[in-house]
Amino acid sequence: MKYNEISNRCDVPVNTLKSWRTRYHWKQVHPQPKRCTKNRKRDAAKIVDELEANNDLTEKQKLFASFICNDLMQRGRI
The missing domain is CATH 1.10.287 (Helix Hairpins)
Structure with missing residues (x-):
């Protein structure tokens, strides 16, 4: 999923999602x-x-x- 789709679904700004990703070390699973x-x-x-x-x-x-x-x-x- 893209950041826009997730932010629309969760009612959170895109930049907040990006900061969560770096803060909590979220990575894509390949x-x-x-x-x-x-x-x-x-x-x-x-x-x-x-x-x-x-x-x-x-x-x-x-x-x-x-x-x-x-x-x-x-x-x-x-």
């Missing part, structure tokens, strides 16, 4: 921008290929990482 998640998502096949190509991990570690990857894919996080 919606938060949505975060883009496209950049965070990775292709699941690429993750599996990187996992298999990694020679630093043991078989047990690879199995655990693939389990976590599958779980995240089912939840829609990857």
Whole structure:
């Protein structure tokens, strides 16, 4: 709403509204921008290929990482 509309509705001068706004720290509420998640998502096949190509991990570690990857894919996080 604009100052004129509010002042007419409340029978208060416009400058009084402006002074109230600064005195009581009224601010307009802006919606938060949505975060883009496209950049965070990775292709699941690429993750599996990187996992298999990694020679630093043991078989047990690879199995655990693939389990976590599958779980995240089912939840829609990857």
